[in-house]
Amino acid sequence: MRVRVDGKQCQGHGVCYMTAPDVFAPREEDGHAYVLHEEVGPELEAAARDGAEACPERAITVE
Numbered sequence: 001m002r003v004r005v006d007g008k009q010c011q012g013h014g015v016c017y018m019t020a021p022d023v024f025a026p027r028e029e030d031g032h033a034y035v036l037h038e039e040v041g042p043e044l045e046a047a048a049r050d051g052a053e054a055c056p057e058r059a060i061t062v063e
């Protein structure tokens with residue numbers, strides 16, 4: 001599974017990395033999210049989807 005954060009849509013609310021800290025992390029400078037590993041293995045797919053669904057800006061895509 002591939003996971004991406006749209007840096008323009010992300011507002012840094014932090015819900016994704018609070019929901020799925022093994023998939024998402026905050027950038028130090030502004031708290032906006034990035035994906036720890038673009039390719040997410042099966043063991044973290046559910047967490048990645050939960051994080052994406054929790055994002056109020058719909059900035060995360062999983063495919």
Ligand code: SF4
Binds near residue numbers: 011059
């Ligand atoms: S929940 Fe969405 S808006 Fe908030 S930090 Fe994560 S990607 Fe950005």
